[in-house]
Amino acid sequence: MKYENIKSIILTFLVALSLLLYYLLWTDQGENIEAISGSTMEQERIGQVKEVSQLVKPDRIYQHINGTHYGTISVEEIEDIIETLKGFSFGNFQNISSKIKSVSSFLKEQNDSLEIRFPGEVPFSMYKDLLNIEEDNSFDFDTILISYKANNENKAVVYFLSQTSKKVYESTVLATDINRLNAFKDNISGEQSTYLNYFSYSPNDQYLIYLPVNKVEVNKYKYFTREIESISLKKALFTDPSIAQKEIYTNWEEYTDDSGLLRIYKDTHIVSFFKPSGITYELSEKHIISNSIDLINQRGGWINDYLYVGRDDERKVTFRLYNTNGMPVFNLNTELSDIRLYWENNKAKRLITNNLVLTNTNTPFDFSKEKASSGEEVLNYLHNKKRLKKEKVQNIVLGYNMQVDSQNIVSLQPTWFYQYDNKWYQLYEDETGGKLDGLE
Amino acid sequence: MDWSKIKTIFIIAFLLLDVYLIYEYMQLKESQKAEDNTQEPIAKTLSRLDIKYNKENLPMNNQKDQYLSAKSKTFSAEEKTALEKELLKGQEVTIRDGIILQSVLKKPISVGDDFNPENLTDFLFNQVYKGSEYRFWEKKGNTITYYQHFGGKTLFRNLKGALTFNINEENKIVSYTQTYLENIKEMDEKEKIIQPLVVILSLFTKSYIDSDSYVSKVELGYYTQLDTSAQLLAPTWRVIVDDKDFYVNALDGEVIQPETEEMKVE
Numbered sequence: 001m002k003y004e005n006i007k008s009i010i011l012t013f014l015v016a017l018s019l020l021l022y023y024l025l026w027t028d029q030g031e032n033i034e035a036i037s038g039s040t041m042e043q044e045r046i047g048q049v050k051e052v053s054q055l056v057k058p059d060r061i062y063q064h065i066n067g068t069h070y071g072t073i074s075v076e077e078i079e080d081i082i083e084t085l086k087g088f089s090f091g092n093f094q095n096i097s098s099k100i101k102s103v104s105s106f107l108k109e110q111n112d113s114l115e116i117r118f119p120g121e122v123p124f125s126m127y128k129d130l131l132n133i134e135e136d137n138s139f140d141f142d143t144i145l146i147s148y149k150a151n152n153e154n155k156a157v158v159y160f161l162s163q164t165s166k167k168v169y170e171s172t173v174l175a176t177d178i179n180r181l182n183a184f185k186d187n188i189s190g191e192q193s194t195y196l197n198y199f200s201y202s203p204n205d206q207y208l209i210y211l212p213v214n215k216v217e218v219n220k221y222k223y224f225t226r227e228i229e230s231i232s233l234k235k236a237l238f239t240d241p242s243i244a245q246k247e248i249y250t251n252w253e254e255y256t257d258d259s260g261l262l263r264i265y266k267d268t269h270i271v272s273f274f275k276p277s278g279i280t281y282e283l284s285e286k287h288i289i290s291n292s293i294d295l296i297n298q299r300g301g302w303i304n305d306y307l308y309v310g311r312d313d314e315r316k317v318t319f320r321l322y323n324t325n326g327m328p329v330f331n332l333n334t335e336l337s338d339i340r341l342y343w344e345n346n347k348a349k350r351l352i353t354n355n356l357v358l359t360n361t362n363t364p365f366d367f368s369k370e371k372a373s374s375g376e377e378v379l380n381y382l383h384n385k386k387r388l389k390k391e392k393v394q395n396i397v398l399g400y401n402m403q404v405d406s407q408n409i410v411s412l413q414p415t416w417f418y419q420y421d422n423k424w425y426q427l428y429e430d431e432t433g434g435k436l437d438g439l440e
Numbered sequence: 441m442d443w444s445k446i447k448t449i450f451i452i453a454f455l456l457l458d459v460y461l462i463y464e465y466m467q468l469k470e471s472q473k474a475e476d477n478t479q480e481p482i483a484k485t486l487s488r489l490d491i492k493y494n495k496e497n498l499p500m501n502n503q504k505d506q507y508l509s510a511k512s513k514t515f516s517a518e519e520k521t522a523l524e525k526e527l528l529k530g531q532e533v534t535i536r537d538g539i540i541l542q543s544v545l546k547k548p549i550s551v552g553d554d555f556n557p558e559n560l561t562d563f564l565f566n567q568v569y570k571g572s573e574y575r576f577w578e579k580k581g582n583t584i585t586y587y588q589h590f591g592g593k594t595l596f597r598n599l600k601g602a603l604t605f606n607i608n609e610e611n612k613i614v615s616y617t618q619t620y621l622e623n624i625k626e627m628d629e630k631e632k633i634i635q636p637l638v639v640i641l642s643l644f645t646k647s648y649i650d651s652d653s654y655v656s657k658v659e660l661g662y663y664t665q666l667d668t669s670a671q672l673l674a675p676t677w678r679v680i681v682d683d684k685d686f687y688v689n690a691l692d693g694e695v696i697q698p699e700t701e702e703m704k705v706e
Binding site for chain 2: 022260274
C-alpha cells in the first residue's frame, strides 16, 4: 500500500512537471513568433501591380503602302501587332548608324513597311525579353521599322531606330514572319478601320513626324474621379506608417518621419514623396526603367493607365496617363497626368504622382465628338510662330488637355501638342477667342 | 486491469515525456544564451580588425529609446516686443519667415582666441531665448554653432533647433540667429536600440570605415534627414571616426552618409 502511495506521488509530480515544462516552452516560443510577424509589415496596395510589358508600349503604328501613310493609335491594333512580333525570329543585329546621314530621310525612304513608334526611348536589353529576342545589345530605340519586302535569301529587314539619339540598328527576320503581318495590311481601309491617312513632315534631319491629312474627329471625355485617401498614400509609401506625423497647411497636407516627406496638395492633386536616403533599397541590377516600375509596384501600385514616355539624363523617369482610346493626356501647368521618379546614385529620391482615380473610364459622360485641326493647319500655325526654330521640333501629337474642376470632375479636351527642345507645348494656347485648342 | 500496473506504465511514459521536454527546454535556453552573448565576439572582431575605440567613451547604459516629434516655433510680433523688453534687452531683434530670430548685439561679447563654451554659458542662460536648451556643437570659421538638446541628448545638426553666433575679426560675437523646436514629445513605446559596438562594426561591414580606424566618440542623440517645420526625429548614434562624422539610426541601423545627405525639401 505504501509503495502504491509513493508511485502516486511520483506520477502526480511527473504530470505536474510535464505541464510546467510545456508551459515554459510554449510561452518562450510565443514571444519569438510575435517578434517575427511584427517585422514583416505589408505595404498598403492602392493600385495594381503591372508588368513591364503593360507600361513600356508603343503608342502609334504607321503602315507605308504604295506611297501612302496610314496610321492608328488603336490600343487593340497595337496590342495585336506586338503579339505577332513576339513570334518573330530576330537575328543578326548590326549597328549601321554610321552609314545613315539623316535618320528622318532614312525613315522617309522606307516604303512598303510597318512602323512602330514608342513615346520614349526604350533600352533594347529590356525590351528584347518582351519580344523573345535572344541576342543582347546595349542600344536604345524609339521606333521599330519592319520592311514588308523579303530579300532573295527569304529574309526581311527590321530596323530598330532611335530618332532621339540618331542610332539605327539593322536586324533580319524570316520572310515567313513577315507573312504573318500581311493580315494587318487589310486593316488600313474599310468601314471598321481605325487607320487615318497621314503625311510626313521632317522639321530637321533627325525627326520625321506624321500628321493627319484631314481634320481628325475625336471624342472629348469627362470622368468622375475619386480621391485616394491620404491615409492610404501614407500607408503605401512609408516603411513604418504608424510613426509618420501629420501636419495640415493651407495648401497641402504633410506626413513626415525621420527620413521621408509626403505632401498632398489640395488644389492641384499633386502627391510628392521625398526621401533623400532612397525610397527603396532592395533593387536588383536591372535597368532604371524596370526599377522604377518595380518601385511603384512595391509602393502602392498603378492606378489608371500609364505608359513609359521617357527619361532625362538617366535621372528622371516619366510615365504619362493615356486615355482609353490611346491618346496621351497632358497637363502642362502642373504635370498632373505624369508620374515622375527622380533617381540619384541608384536611389529613387523623389516620386511625384497624383491622388486621382478616374472611376468611370468605360462609361464616360459627355462623350461628344469634336473636330481637331488637320496636320496642315497645325503646320501653318507652327510656321507662323516667328521664334520657333525648326531644328528643335521633335514631335507633334494630338493628345488631351486634362483639367480638374472643383467637383473633381476630370475633362479631357482634344488638343494639339508639340515637343520642342525636350519640352512639351500646347498649340493655339496664346490665341484668345475664335479657335480654341485647335478646334473648330 | 491492475491499477498499480497502469500507474507504473504512466510513470514511465511521463518520465520519458519529461526527459524530452527538459531536453527541448535546455536547447531553447542554449540558443537564447547564444544570442545574448554576441556582444563579446563583436569586441573581439573589432580588435581583430584593428578598429580601436576608447572603452570608457562608449555609452553603454542606453538600452531603449524612441522617436521624438517636434514643431518649429513661430515668433509673433507681440512676442518679439515682449522679448526685446525683457530677456533680449540690448539686442536688436528681427524675425524672418516667422521662425528665425535674428539678433544684433548692441555690445559685442568677446570670446577670445581659444573659444571655451563655458565662457558663453552666462550669456546663453540669461540673455538668449531658452538658451539653456542649447548645447555647443562646433566653432567653424567665424561662426559658433549650438544645437538644441532634449533629455540630455543633442538634436544633431537640426536647422530648426540651431543657434549660430557670428564673430567679427576682433573675436567678438556681434550677432546670432536662432530657431527653436517646441512641443518636443516622446513617441510610441521605447524600443531596444542598437548598441555602440554593433554600430561600429556595421560601419565597417558597410565599408564606410576601414580596418585600423580610430573611433574617438560615440554619442546618442536625435536626427532627422528632412528640414521640415514639423519633424519626426529618430534616435541616432553619432560616431566620430578619424575626425569624420557618421550618423546611424539607432533603431533600424541605417547609415546616413556624411556630407551627401541633402536637407532641402523643395
